[in-house]
Amino acid sequence: MSAALSGTMLAVGTRILTVEDDGRIRQAVKLALEDEGWEVDEAETGEVALERFKAQESDVVLIDIMLPGVDGFEVCRSIRRISDVPVIMVTARNDTHDIVAGLEAGADDYLTKPFAPKELSARIRALLRRARASEHGSLERIVIGDLEISPEEGMVLKAGAELHLTKTEFKLLVELASQPGKVFSREVLLERVWGYDYFGDGRLVDVHVRRLRTKVETDPSSPRYVVTSRGLGYKLQP
Amino acid sequence: MRWLPARLGLLARVTFIYAFGAMLLSSTVALATFGLAQRNLVSAFEEAAQEQTFRNARILLDTLPSEEQLAEFAQSVQDLDATGDQEIELINPSRAALDALFTPNEAQVLFIRGDGEEYSYDIESRALPADLRSMVVSAGNGEMRFSQPTGEVVYGIGLALPSHNVSYYEVAPMGDLATTLGSLRVILIGVSITASFAGALLGYYSARKALSPVAEIAAAAEAIAEGDFEARLSPSADPDLGRLSSSFNEMVDALRIRIERDERFTSDVSHELRSPLMTLSASIAVLEGRRDELPEPAQQAVTLLGQDVQRFQGLVEDLLEISRLDVGAATLDLTPLVLSQFLSAVVGNSRTPEVPVAIDPRFPDLIIAADKRRLAQVFSNLLENARKYAAGATQIGYRVVGRKVQITVEDAGPGVPPEDRLRVFDRFTRSKRDAGRRDLAMGVGLGLSLVSEHIRLHGGQVWISDRVDGRQGARFVIEIPIGDMSNFDEEMAT
Incomplete structure (x- = not known):
């Protein structure tokens, strides 16, 4: 085809x-x-x-x-x-x-x-x-801190309560959660989440990370999960 | 104050003038004070010495032995010499007269009798200046200042006492007076210096106070130059400054309105041009999707249309980019870039993807803070330029120089003659070889000027040199600051 x-x-x-x-x-x-x-x-x-x-x-x-x-x-x-x-x-x-x-x-x-x-x-x-x-993903359930990510159901629980993420926010979170602690550069996230090449707009990542933080973090101004890595990109803190 | 070096600031000049004025004034006053004090002190001293001399002269008139007493004393001396008695000491009446004198000012006293005999405890007649003695002899009295062989300045007074045929002299030391005057001089010099400093300080503060509106205007003008059109001067109650600040504020308002109008115009033109381009672009896509259904001439027409719409689109984009840069509406979206990855991606995305990328071996993982979109346009324009004029770049590479990075694009073309090396960055400048070549491959002449504008926005610069290996070809050098990643991360975290 x-x-x-x-x-x-x-x-x-x-x-x-x-x-x-x-x-x-x-x-x-x-x-x-x-x-x-x-x-x-x-x-x-x-x-x-x-x-x-x-x-x-x-x-x-x-x-x-x-x-x-x-x-x-x-x-x-x-x-x-x-x-x-x-x-x-x-x-x-x-x-x-x-x-x-x-x-x-x-x-x-x-x-x-x-x-x-x-x-x-x-x-x-x-x-x-x-x-x-994300609807038919094959990733297993991931538990980090009080976050529970179920790629299969497209669902995230924080302290047992369901979070309402957009599909892009969810995909971004799943991508970061696929290798907790690993730093993902903006370019890699642009390619995996949005399907862009190297020249995609990094602001897409930055703003989505910001939006994601307001939902998954207890205090979005000092993130516990989605952490900025000095000059390199973002990672999910295990 | 034309004679002051102009390179001194206004503040420094005013301070200097104040200090100079204060010094002039205080030293004049000090000099006058000193002169006056000196004259007063000296004349007071001399008057006192003269009074004392007259007092002592009157004592002498009473105590000096008469001719008879002298003869009697001479007789007694002769008698005593005859007896040979050593125990008895005769009192010389002249010496007794000397003892009766009272000299609280520690003046040395001396009198000389008509027979030339001198009486003094501590001075001889030859220590007196001849002028003084002749004055006393001829005029009956005399006074003068003179120096003793020791260097000490003294005040000598002489009086003739004709009734006893005696000349009387007093020599008063002026040492105390000199000490007093010396102290006074030190004090006055000190006062002058202090006054000069005080003047300088006063000048500095008053000038700073007077110049503070200037500093305020400078700060406001700088803020405006950086794009802050909210900067205003606070209205001043002072009529002189009030006019300045109100006219300055009016100027800023006018400027802001003008720039806003320019920006709005750019934005409007942008919208107006993009809308028909959007329709064109979408419509051509439909035509191109159904190319096979079109007859041959229509297919060619669609190809031409598609290419020129694309060219037109590129031109509009570049023009809008330039006009945004012109009105200062362009902002940098800084993002951390791993430079080696970035350059490889730019080359891979270009029409010459085989150009080698030379990384700085000392900094293979260099990360810079830059605007990815603008920098990508810079290098794709340079690579495209090399492709058009030099059959492609031979190498793209970077090298760290201090806190900056130099990124070079080299080619093996004919090079750029030195006289054209600045001109090529002007708008709509084309190579002479473009003359007569008006096909699609030709650039619209904004590529290199955009390169220079984007780099300027990054706080860097671009220039052209010969190739360092001596071969023929052009070498474009972009130099930009590496940028501070820590600032960037803090911004990102919020």
């Missing part, structure tokens, strides 16, 4: 919600994505997007940050409150502030306009693969 075909197989039946106020872009992106085999729902404003999402949950959401009315960050936060669906932010420029704010609002990844539809497909596939891998 060719790679393109397997991608198309994955795409079949996968619903993508694109939130974009520019009708021409929306139409062109829909055309391109549908040509790759995805099913595309459209929303021209944040309000419409939230309505559509509540009516029928999508598999992936693509949100443009610059929206009239409710902006992309707010749409992302609203979706995060009700779902751990993979979210990709689309920024108009390579601006640190927008990117970090988007990731902190709960986005799993971002793309900068104009992007190639093939790149978008690759990102969507990476996000879905990871979500599915």
Whole structure:
């Protein structure tokens, strides 16, 4: 089976919600994505997007940050409150502030306009693969301190209570937990969690680590589990 | 104060002028004081000595023996010599007169009789200056300051006592006066020096106080230069400074509005250009996906379209990058990079993936703090530049120099002539060999200027030299600070 075909197989039946106020872009992106085999729902404003999402949950959401009315960050936060669906932010420029704010609002990844539809497909596939891998993973249950990670069920317990991690946060935690005490560089984590090459954006890792800490750490400002390793990367402290 | 070296700061100059003024004033006052004191003390001393001399002269008039008494004494001496009696001591009436004199100022006294006989305990007539003696002889009295052979300054007074045919002299030592004046001099010099220092201190503090608005303006201007447009001068009640601070603040407001407008313009242009590019990019992807369904000419058209949309996209990206750098809106996203890995990845990702990477054997695992995206663009532009003009780079490598790292990209091309080595970093500068070559391989001329801008943002510099091994070719050297990883980690931890 060719790679393109397997991608198309994955795409079949996968619903993508694109939130974009520019009708021409929306139409062109829909055309391109549908040509790759995805099913595309459209929303021209944040309000419409939230309505559509509540009516029928999508598999992936693509949100443009610059929206009239409710902006992309707010749409992302609203979706995060009700779902751990993979979210990709689309920024108009390579601006640190927008990117970090988007990731902190709960986005799993971002793309900068104009992007190639093939790149978008690759990102969507990476996000879905990871979500599915964590559903059918083969890792054994890991217990570290009061954390209990069950890759099989996609579940993390802290002191017996279930934590609500997004799929990307979960994958990041499982990756770090696969070898407790080993330092993972940003590049390695970018490749294993997001499927990026060496030139992926390290801020993806940094912001996700920050988000992960707010959930797994008792005191996120002085982490006990997810520890920064001087200049090298991150590790899970056994 | 043109004569003061201009390289001295204003503060130093004002301090110096104050100190100089204080020194001038205090030393003038001290000199005047000293002169006045000296004159007063000397004349008081002389008056006292003269009064005492007159008092003693009056005593002498009463006690000096008359001619008869002298004759009588001479007779008695003769008689006594005749008897040979040694036990009896005759009292010389002249000497008795000498004993009656009272000299609380420890003056030496001497009188000389008409017959030339002198009476004194401690001074001889030849110790007196001839001028003084002749004055006494001719005018009946005289006074003068003179030095004794020992060097001591003394005040001599002479009086003629014609009734007894006697010249009377008193020589008063001026030693105490000299001591007093000496102490006074020391005190006055001390006061002058202290006053000069006090003047310098006063000058320093008043100048600093007066210059504090300048220091405040300097601090505010520096903050603004670093991009802090919230920096303002506190409004001053002083009418002179009030105008300065209000006009300064107005200038900052105007500047901020202008820069914000520029940034907004950049952001707007960015959005406006990216939106149609997004539509183009997505639409071309559809066409390219269905290339096989298109007739041959349409396939060629799609290829051209795709390539030029990509080129246009690259140009827009570069222009926006440059304009962000121009308005100071660009920020560094520092991240730790293992330099050898980074360079290998850049080379592997380039169109010349076989270029060897030379690492510094002393620091094979060197980690630098840099903006990965910008630095990747820097080296991919340099590698692309070498590919276009020199058939590819021959080597990329790094070397640690102090707290900096030099990363070099070498090629075996024709090299860059020295006169072009700065110019190539200007915008839209192309090699002369590009003339007439307007195809896709040609760069848009922003690549090297972006290299230099990104490196400048990192606090480093870029230059071109000859190859160190003497062979033909260009050598691009990037020098950037290694950066402090500990700061970075603290930032990351929060």
